[in-house]
Amino acid sequence: MVKFNNLFANKSILKRAVLLGAAILILNVLASQFYQRFDLTKEKRFTLSQSTKNLIDKLDDEAYITLFLDGELPLEYKRLQSASRDMLNEFKYASGGKIKFKFEDVLEDKELKEKEAILQELYAKGLKIERPEAKPDEAPTDKFIIPAGVVYYKGTEYPLNLLKREFGKPLEVEINSSIELLEYEIGTALRKGLAGKELKLAFTAGHGELTDLETADIASTLGEFYEIERINLNLTDSNCYKIFAKDVVENSDKPVFSVLVEGLIKRLQEYSGVIVAKPRVAFTEPEKFVLDQYIMNGGKVIFLVENLVAETDSVAKYGEVSTSNHDHNLEDLLFHYGVKLQNTLVQDIQCHGIPAINQQTNRPDFYPWMYYPLFSSLDDNPVSKNLENVWGRYVSTLDTTAKSVLNKTVLLRSSINSRIAANPVFISLRDLDRKANKANFSKGNNITAILVDGEFTSPFRYREGVKRAFDIPYKEGVKNNAMIVIGDGDLIRNQVTKDGQVYPLGYDRFGSKQFGTPIEFANSKFFLNCVDYLCDETNLIEVRSKEVILRLLNKNKVKSERFFWQSINMVIPILCVVLFGLFNAWYRRRRWK
Secondary structure, three states, X not given: OHHHHHHHHHHHHHHHHHHHHHHHHHHHHHHHHOOOOOOOOOOOOOOOOHHHXXXXXXXXXXXXXXXXXXXXXXXXXXXHHHHHHHHXXXXXXXXXXXXXXXXXXXXXXXXXXXHHHHHHHHHHOOOOOEOOOOOOOOOOOOOOEXXXXXXXXXXXXXXXXXXXXXXOOOHHHHHHHHHHOHHHHHHHHHHHHHOOOOOEEEEEEOOXXXXXXXXHHHHHHHOOOOEEEEEEOOOOOHHHHOOOHHHHHHOOOOOHXXXXXXXXXXXXXOOOEEEEEOOOOOOOHHHHHHHHHHHHOOOEEEEEOOOEEOOHHHHHHXXXXXXXXXXXXXXXXXXXXXXEEOOEEEEEOOEEEEEEEOOOOOXXXXXXXXXXXXXXXXOOOOOOOOOOOEEOOOOOOEEEOOOOOEEEEEEEEOOOOEEEEEOOOEEEHHHHHXXXXXXXXXXXXXXXXXXXXXXXXXXXXXXXXXXXXXOOOOOOEEEEEEEEEEOOHHHHOOOEOOOOOEOOOOEOHHHHHHHOOOOEOOHHHHHHHHHHHHHOOOOHHHHHHOOOOOOOOOHHHHHHOHHHHHHHHHHHHHHHHHHHHHHHHHHHHHHOO
């Protein structure tokens, strides 16, 4: 009888095992045919945005991504490595295998000279290299970390930097910010490879704007995604009307001036965006009419305008200067678009510096210069979110009007320890010897860059004289458009040596020489974000809004309760195994008694 029961029990167990094996086999077959991933994180950190998926769909060849963040890494960098691997897996699956990636430690088992050569080669490619910070109880290390890589697509390499450094912030916060931007940075590198330059941008000329040399670096950066041109909007400049000489001949029955205005309006329609960079010659009413009609027809404009004349060269030459008004004549146009330009300069304790002779030592030194404010990132918009400091030079403040049909989003503002000085502002190098008193810098958070979007109306809608002067179609409003106004014309001006050498935008050659290390700011990234927000059809900029919540352990609590949790981790598993063994023995005796 006992043998019969044992045989029956064995057959039952065998049957269950066969059914379980069959179920597992069927599930594996189905899983190989139908792929599905579930993102259970609260902030959906592993879910690609639709704009990224649309970008990946445009790939018509395989893309190879190599990251050099490998080998023995500190804990913080391992978090970045793990998050990068997870994100790249999402790109790989979304591309159907077109995107391939690997991690590589290029410094492993290399001699010192070999390491130096490799690091120099990677730096020349635009990759950033880090040295791990030594803890107080550790000796300095000679190791290097490369939180970067390259994207190889159709025979061309594109740099991919993963770590976003921000002065004054802990490494763990910087790592978290970098993780938030992984999708955007990888997508941007792929976008460089896909850039067909269907979109065109124009820098305006003819009104004393920044020259080709002064905007060479930002033009090069924008040129990776857009076709860049210059267009002269000065109707009295021969360089402007030469372009339309043929149109004047063909339309001899029309006034020449009318042909020029109509030609400029039509020409501007070719551009997705127009950049007005630090005009110092007044726009006439017809020229403002041309800009206005471009905006009314959906054109995007970035105005980099300042209301006061103040230049470091003049201050250095004369020792002291007094500001005067810029005569660009754009105040009324921008006021109608919801932005008021103010005759002010920002003075900020949070600032960069300038080189000057120390009167006590008679040697060159570097002093904080309150007219060089450093703008921190604002996390409530995708343009300046998670950016390093942006460097301003003699910046005018902005205000907004009360138009309800327009939305205003602040992109840059001065620090809380700042103030504004109204025209005329007396600027003197003697200020370098005076220590700033925080009590006098309490009226901060002044707006210096703003995004305006919504319904725009033309300021010429009630100015019949201007409209009648040109026998051309006129549009008096646009339901949905956007523009950006920045109170600093020098924000995109790169430094240039006397022999014409161009430095990267945001790089300060004087500060770098003084401190013996590259001093760079995020001006280029900020402006590229501005242009992408307005003009990029892939809408990849929206990915910058993704947030990853930093869930850190309480270090003080970990230290005080360390022994308790170590004991729990050691005792509980052993106790569970003992209890399970006792229960299993009791159950078997009862079951087979």
